[in-house]
Amino acid sequence: METALAEAPLPSPGGGEEALQPPIAPVHRSPEDLVAKAIAPVKPEFLLPPPLLRPHQSSTTCGGGSSNAKSHGESEIRISAVVKEKKSKRQLKRERRKEQKSALHICPVVAKTKNINACKYHGNCRFSHDLDAFLAQKPEDLEGNCPFLNVEEVCPYGIACRFSGSHKDGASETLNSKKKSSEINGLSKDVQKLLWKNKISFPRADAQLKLLGLLGKKNSKTIQDQEEGCPAVVANGSQTLETDNGGDVGYEVRDSVENLPATCMEENCSDDASGYDNIKTFKKAKNQDNVKSSSAPEGCVARTGSKDILMANFCAPETDSSFKLNAREKKIIDFRGKLYLAPLTTVGNLPFRRVCKVLGADITCGEMAMCTNLLQGQASEWALLRRHSSEDLFGIQICGAYPDTIAHTVDLIDRECVVDFIDINMGCPIDIVVNKGAGSCLLTKPMRMKGIIQATYGTVDTPLTVKVRTGYFEGKNRIDSIISDVSQWGASAITIHGRTRQQRYSKLADWDYIYQCARKAPDTLHVLGNGDIFSYTDWNRHISDCPEISTCMIARGALIKPWLFTEIKEQRHWDISSNERLNMLKDFVHFGLEHWGSDTKGVETTRHFLLEWLSYTHRYIPVGLLDVIPQRLNWRPPSYFGRDDLETLMASESAADWIWISEMLLGKVPAGFTFAPKHKSNAYDRAENG
Template structure:
């Protein structure tokens, strides 16, 4: 990768097999039509320098590396963390911050090391450049632990990490509420009241009531008989159906019977830890008033809500805002950065915001993890003050779980909208009944949206795919009712779950759904937007679309927002791309920290992002513009060494780029991207 030919350089003698094809033939095969003078032979992949000549059957193949990353058990990892804390590496944060052992309030009882000299002896060399906190005219909150210690001003006392983050970041979970979540002591009066009114309280009763599925001409009498239009009376043949129907009718008539008629009968599905407390009867004594004491004072409900347990469904509906009365968000023609797993973190969103994004959304968070108070999951809800129109995305399988999560998020976070993911194709999510699995259960979708929209006044949006199975689209039959359920907007990804990310998105079906949607329900399209021409095309062909969500296109080239706003193809230089990466690193260090842990966390997420940016082919190198998202780039030289390095799909070259920005990687460092695509050398990085 050290050579880069000029634009007039001859075609290499050893081509990559595409030099003799016309641009039209390449486009037909989804190969990026790079100008012939920039094509180069594909690199020879090997796992180590000593094994580059390993050949089998006349074809070069990667040899097995001698370094295999050992998979450690949770107990072993915990033991290593404890040992690191006690060693010189785990210096006390207060001592590192102030450089004074006497500053630690725990003195000899502190579980961290206080040996400053031992810490300095083993600390890695400082990274070149300025500390991100000092450049912001602030005091660095990491003190001696900062990897940019050489750029600190002498005599300036260290600041406070939490104070710095409070000044710019929001939506942190308080320790008090987290502890209550750990102990299952948090109550959800609004969610439970709405779930009870809908007959959805608890997984055992999570089916939509039978009465809603009956024909309009059926009536129910007080003696639990069902009367059809002909005057005949009948009861269900199945005894379980009788009991369920009787329970629903008792609830319809005001009888306080929330749970199963036969308490000795086991639940159909295992209950969550929060439900166990509710179903155990603790609500009978403490009720809603206990809830107001458990959660923060701001969570105290007004007087009508305090008696939600005894309010009838009819009166409860009158207390809730109609979906049309809620605060509305004007999505029309706004540039919406999609929630992106792993890479869509707060620093990346800040980069996109600076490049023109209007709406940002946090990474998908699982409801069950949020309700358990997992700090790593709550970190996905963090918001920066620069994100003026921000939403969070959650994912759950049942109405009670999602409704309680929404109530908790609404209390603890400042958000403009909450998005419910009903389209995630990942197996681990689908197997739990969430994400795309909900597309096979429209009545459960309805129950989730109704419960959530009736719990909070915040706008509720939903994100779906066209269907679960390819060729069995069903959103067009549901789109007309989604607004009545309580959704404030619907985003449609033009692929099925079975399709995952293969083939092109079906925008014609997205248009069809947008035209069927009520005027009051904004519909957003999603899929394969990679240039301003793609954006213009979808907006012109379907005026009913409010806007288009940009996902993978922003991962590959985050300046797509600038291109759309300026209506041009930006032939961005390698230096300009490097400046964007520098901005990301600076923002990452501000978010994750400038100590060793923060530097390596920033590096890991930078490498994940670089595994996408390598797919970008500069405009000046293409025979046909614009680049399409499904094009596979051939091996090519850039116009300079840096552009050539950025075009590499080898993880070893991504690591080299990270070392330009964050210093040398630790000994034994390996990296393989989560998505595994375009990584030939996996963990070996040869």
């Protein structure tokens, strides 16, 4: 997408026309001394004066030094902490509905057709049908072409599109055929409604849980009834729907019907309304196989049709999705030597992964999704499982605390999604995850780890991987003691992040311990290392020092410089220019508008995730500015300016400058816009960290 840049001048490298105090002769340190103190050895000619010598420096710069935010004029936006009035859920819902009825939110059908009578809900529609009022308040169109011109016959956002000026009349006549969607793994409304009502059962998962002795009492009775052919438990002479939403946290979401196959149980719903096989088909297949469901035979597995439909529409090589491998013929993924982009919360979204694929990533993985949220049908959580056609080797990462929750989740995902592997997160250090018994908390509960891996392995045929840290407390590493067991439990690969939960992201990754674990692992288990990879020399060193490591997972290094994948493949330090970096941001914006939409909401969503990414990219120091290369991930950059104004702007630590970059690509921000980065690592020495 061609996007014109703003004509506003870039800030001068020295910070504008500010009057400086008489300079004090700086103390010159050798590059070796700077490296020893974890300070980036920037060449002296690019260093800025210390912040104390610049009294008129803008107060919005964080850490001083590489930009002049006040020169932005109207673009200057300060980050302010505003205390908001606490409102009840009912009040928030009422305000949300009132806002939807305003001219800000035009009905999508009306916007696409420009016909107020096209909406089937008419006066009962929750959105506005006032076209004139909507057009009167609609922001100016952005420069460039609509991202959907080459994807759809007609832009799905119609007049609401921020590029509506580029729409052509009779576009459907100029295109021979409508191109297929390039994204899959979306949750259908029918299945979502069944999840909301707890009316989906998980026969394969429950059969495996029963086999392992991990099934609750109610679900054990359910399996017995299912084997006897009883469609529902009869209590007090009537059919009942039982749920178990209380008590143990591990049973937050339960089957509300008595573990029948995943079948729509609505009386007025047709048998194939949600793509599920009906009960009669299930019973017939069961009788033909003449086996019990406790052994999880193929004939007893109720499959959805939605996965096959998605696969047919997916812009990838055609495969026979009806063909099912048995437990001994599971697909094997060879991770050896492949460049693996880690699952990254918030920033590792689909548009960012597309950028990394263009730059050389071989394996991609979706953001971590919470199992309880997936089982509740939360659309925002299912969006994390979306897959683009360019992701030829794609996995998803899920996080849960109990075997039944995770087994039910993978059972559902196997029906609804097309993925190459499933990764279970057992290393997330975030408090809200750990306090629920998931993530790093599982490192202190090896028997629960065993139950989770075994239950997942026996439920689906998709390869299973796990991601862990070295341990929970510093100095108490424990993965080496269970590395062989992980393979026996059913995992085909394990990723080891070389830090404990207590360390979070402080201190350097312990690669010696990763090597120790890799050497203890059986040949059938792929061991992947993770931590502090920021150059091709880091990659080469870890692979050569320990040949038992299959590959290395790249996380923060890809956030700061996604062209790291290109550097590794081409074995060079890429002294990338500011214009080349800007083109990557343009690609991200284009991919973001395709993914989140080209209307005002889609534009602002793209802007938000662009800003989240820019909160990482400013940490990159260009190769040509360093006395010692390559840059290390733990180096603290001094105040410096770039070789051109754009490079200086991209090095800014000021959120105001990040917003200005977003305005170059997505136009002016709305009135009252503020931004604060979401990711702020907790301190190492906090009490709850141990």
